[in-house]
Amino acid sequence: xxxxxxxxxxxxxxxxxxxxxxxxxxxxxxxxxxxxxxxxxxxxxxxxxxxxxxxxxxxxxxxxxxxxxxxxxxxxxxxxxxxxxxxxxxxxxxxxxxxxxxxxxxxxxxxxxxxxxxxxxxxxxxxxxxxxxxxxxxxxxxxxxxxxxxxxxxxxxxxxxxxxxxxxxxxxxxxxxxxxxxxxxxxxxxxxxxxxxxxxxxxxxxxxxxxxxxxxxxxxxxxxxxxxxxxxxxxxxxxxxxxxxxxxxxxxxxxxxxxxxxxxxxxxxxxxxxxxxxxxxxxxxxxxxxxxxxxxxxxxxxxxxxxxxxxxxxxxxxxxxxxxxx
Amino acid sequence: xxxxxxxxxxxxxxxxxxxxxxxxxxxxxxxxxxxxxxxxxxxxxxxxxxxxxxxxxxxxxxxxxxxxxxxxxxxxxxxxxxxxxxxxxxxxxxxxxxxxxxxxxxxxxxxxxxxxxxxxxxxxxxxxxxxxxxxxxxxxxxxxxxxxxxxxxxxxxxxxxxxxxxxxxxxxxxxxxxxxxxxxxxxxxxxxxxxxxxxxxxxxxxxxxxxxxxxxxxxxxxxxxxxxxxxxxxxxxxxxxxxxxxxxxxxxxxxxxxxxxxxxxxxxxxxxxxxxxxxxxxxxxxxxxxxxxxxxxxxxxxxxxxxxxxxxxxxxxxxxxxxxxxxxxxxxxxxxxxxxxxxxxxxxxxxxxxxxxxxxxxxxxxxxxxxxxxxxxxxxxxxxxxxxxxxxxxxxxxxxxxxxxxxxxxxxxxxxxxxxxxxxxxxxxxxxxxxxxxxxxxxxxxxx
Numbered sequence: 001x002x003x004x005x006x007x008x009x010x011x012x013x014x015x016x017x018x019x020x021x022x023x024x025x026x027x028x029x030x031x032x033x034x035x036x037x038x039x040x041x042x043x044x045x046x047x048x049x050x051x052x053x054x055x056x057x058x059x060x061x062x063x064x065x066x067x068x069x070x071x072x073x074x075x076x077x078x079x080x081x082x083x084x085x086x087x088x089x090x091x092x093x094x095x096x097x098x099x100x101x102x103x104x105x106x107x108x109x110x111x112x113x114x115x116x117x118x119x120x121x122x123x124x125x126x127x128x129x130x131x132x133x134x135x136x137x138x139x140x141x142x143x144x145x146x147x148x149x150x151x152x153x154x155x156x157x158x159x160x161x162x163x164x165x166x167x168x169x170x171x172x173x174x175x176x177x178x179x180x181x182x183x184x185x186x187x188x189x190x191x192x193x194x195x196x197x198x199x200x201x202x203x204x205x206x207x208x209x210x211x212x213x214x215x216x217x218x219x220x221x222x223x224x225x226x227x228x229x230x231x232x233x234x235x236x237x238x239x240x241x242x243x244x245x246x247x248x249x250x251x252x253x254x255x256x257x258x259x260x261x262x263x264x265x266x267x268x269x270x271x272x273x274x275x276x277x278x279x280x281x282x283x284x285x286x287x288x289x290x291x292x293x294x295x296x297x298x299x300x301x302x303x304x305x306x307x308x309x310x311x312x313x314x315x316x317x318x319x320x321x322x323x324x325x326x
Numbered sequence: 327x328x329x330x331x332x333x334x335x336x337x338x339x340x341x342x343x344x345x346x347x348x349x350x351x352x353x354x355x356x357x358x359x360x361x362x363x364x365x366x367x368x369x370x371x372x373x374x375x376x377x378x379x380x381x382x383x384x385x386x387x388x389x390x391x392x393x394x395x396x397x398x399x400x401x402x403x404x405x406x407x408x409x410x411x412x413x414x415x416x417x418x419x420x421x422x423x424x425x426x427x428x429x430x431x432x433x434x435x436x437x438x439x440x441x442x443x444x445x446x447x448x449x450x451x452x453x454x455x456x457x458x459x460x461x462x463x464x465x466x467x468x469x470x471x472x473x474x475x476x477x478x479x480x481x482x483x484x485x486x487x488x489x490x491x492x493x494x495x496x497x498x499x500x501x502x503x504x505x506x507x508x509x510x511x512x513x514x515x516x517x518x519x520x521x522x523x524x525x526x527x528x529x530x531x532x533x534x535x536x537x538x539x540x541x542x543x544x545x546x547x548x549x550x551x552x553x554x555x556x557x558x559x560x561x562x563x564x565x566x567x568x569x570x571x572x573x574x575x576x577x578x579x580x581x582x583x584x585x586x587x588x589x590x591x592x593x594x595x596x597x598x599x600x601x602x603x604x605x606x607x608x609x610x611x612x613x614x615x616x617x618x619x620x621x622x623x624x625x626x627x628x629x630x631x632x633x634x635x636x637x638x639x640x641x642x643x644x645x646x647x648x649x650x651x652x653x654x655x656x657x658x659x660x661x662x663x664x665x666x667x668x669x670x671x672x673x674x675x676x677x678x679x680x681x682x683x684x685x686x687x688x689x690x691x692x693x694x695x696x697x698x699x700x701x702x703x704x705x706x707x708x709x710x711x712x713x714x715x716x717x718x719x720x721x722x723x724x725x726x727x728x729x730x731x732x733x734x735x736x737x738x739x740x741x742x743x744x745x746x747x748x749x750x751x752x753x754x755x756x757x758x759x760x761x762x763x764x765x766x767x768x769x770x771x772x773x774x
Binding site for chain 1: 494496511516518677678679680681682683684685686688689690691692693696713716719720723724725726
């Protein structure tokens with residue numbers, strides 16, 4: 001076991017745990033954001049750099065600070081490590097800089113993007129972004145590409161987190177897409193114009209932190225914050241069949257895997273559950289799905305639009321409204 | 327003239343053949359090491375020599391070797407980084423092209439020291455003709471029993487392979503090189519684990535530059551203590567310098583570390599002075615990624631001491647008034663060179679070569695290039711200078727591999743030392759974009 005101090009809070013974790021996971025054990029506002037790291041995917045992380053933290057004391061044995069900011073998602077803890085995240089100006093400035101980098105080539109088309117409302121990049125830029133851009137040049141653009149009948153790739157929005165690449169590598173038998181090109185011309189592609197065709201291909205939509213990979217059966221049907229999330233299950237021969245249904249009235253608009261507060265799926269689901277079972281009668285409804293993530297969905301129909309009254313415990317900050325005082 | 331360790335026989339006709347190479351004392355170190363020394367003793371000699379990595383970072387080679395993990399039953403690898411692609415660097419190419427056996431001898435001796443039975447030379451894709459020279463030399467060495475099973479009857483086996491890259495600068499970064507060598511996309515890996523623990527094919531691996539490995543035979547033949555006598559302080563031995571730019575005698579020079587920079591530029595033995603007797607404006611002393619220094623700071627440190635060609639002296643003053651020896655690509659600019667144009671050129675290179683894996687480098691290199699392009703072509707705004715400084719700072723230190731730093735340093739240093747020139751470009755776009763126009767104000771001020 002290793003004991004570390006994260007933003008002044010002590011936490012004890014297993015050896016080999018990463019700093020990010022240790023911070024998630026504490027939870028709340030101190031947890032560094034993560035755009036590319038995804039717990040269920042081995043080898044992910046280290047790419048987007050938004051989870052950078054300052055290690056002011058390497059370990060109890062060697063108390064020297066680490067010279068550079070480190071990516072908390074891939075750096076293992078050492079006993080006696082002291083880490084600063086939200087308490088360190090340098091970290092916050094670096095994060096601000098990186099969010100700016102992520103946004104310079106992002107189209108910021110949230111008003112027409114299906115991911116809006118549950119988008120990691122949107123949340124990140126609300127919290128760490130700047131209100132104006134310093135980037136004057138044209139943004140890079142790509143044409144939309146259909147990756148088979150169910151998935152559309154809108155590369156313009158992609159932040160190259162590589163999650164979908166790892167997903168295809170690790171949970172499907174054959175990966176047909178990958179990263180082509182280099183630098184800011186790098187793109188996700190199926191060389192050449194291939195179709196992603198296997199039972200678990202739909203999971204790339206769930207792992208995508210932005211709206212680059214979208215579900216074609218759901219595109220433009222509704223805004224996520226108008227839909228009701230429900231836990232449901234069915235007897236599925238290929239996957240666990242445990243999903244979240246997003247519906248309006250009696251219509252099921254989309255099916256996703258169940259995601260935790262860091263948008264990480266509990267269990268990957270198969271394409272049949274995701275794309276084909278769009279009737280209420282296909283599913284056994286378990287009840288409303290509580291969404292923990294800091295996004296607009298949190299303030300949905302199951303939680304009252306509370307005005308600073310803690311009826312629901314641990315309500316995310318984004319739901320707290322500022323009302324004029326009398 | 328100092329001692330020549332690497333280039334002594336480089337111009338001997340036929341040195342690329344095994345016969346001539348052996349006539350000039352070639353492969354003595356292999357015999358000496360394999361027959362009379364234990365691997366640990368060889369590592370110890372290299373440690374004593376103080377030999378530092380010649381690829382750019384200058385990390386002590388002996389120390390790197392001693393970090394190599396040695397778990398039972400797991401193969402170890404030595405990989406020679408011949409992916410020399412930094413703008414301004416061409417020493418390894420000349421060396422391998424002329425004297426391939428010297429590298430092979432170094433590879434055998436070093437592999438023996440590290441206990442590697444399979445070693446690789448990862449060569450830059452553009453140097454296919456050098457690859458053929460190396461392959462020919464390796465075939466000769468196999469035929470002579472210097473490679474393969476049971477080398478010189480000692481029971482030590484070594485297979486040496488040459489693998490070409492696809493011509494990506496990023497594959498000169500050691501972990502990207504290993505990925506590429508494994509047949510994957512050349513993306514740098516997250517560290518830790520370091521290659522010394524998990525490198526090529528998840529096995530302990532040492533990656534060394536061509537020049538580092540080629541220095542090992544001399545150290546084995548003449549002892550590490552002898553090697554340590556050459557040079558000054560912690561910068562021991564000799565170094566190949568690729569001198570280019572506006573000088574009378576561009577080329578590859580082997581110098582004893584510690585030669586004064588002034589002597590290196592103006593002595594007829596080396597660069598032979600500035601071309602056409604013009605005035606020195608600036609120098610990039612270690613390849614495009616290190617900070618550029620103006621004439622006054624390259625000849626003397628900020629404290630007024632003479633600057634020497636050593637790792638320490640060139641980095642004296644940190645990045646405020648110093649630079650780095652890097653890979654030894656000495657690029658000289660005379661008074662007619664435009665710093666803005668040059669900085670844009672470098673930024674364009676790094677934009678093109680960024681692997682696109684981590685966000686600050688992927689987006690930032692392109693951003694810097696576009697802003698510099700704007701300034702160079704007369705469309706800059708006054709706030710662009712601070713924007714560049716800020717973007718460079720956002721990249722520096724926040725990336726997976728050093729390419730981000732390498733992209734940020736030249737831009738930041740050019741603005742630090744030549745801010746006036748950038749301002750002039752922005753204020754006088756018409757004059758600045760005229761053909762051959764160069765800002766000379768700062769130069770005049772420096773000479774007064």
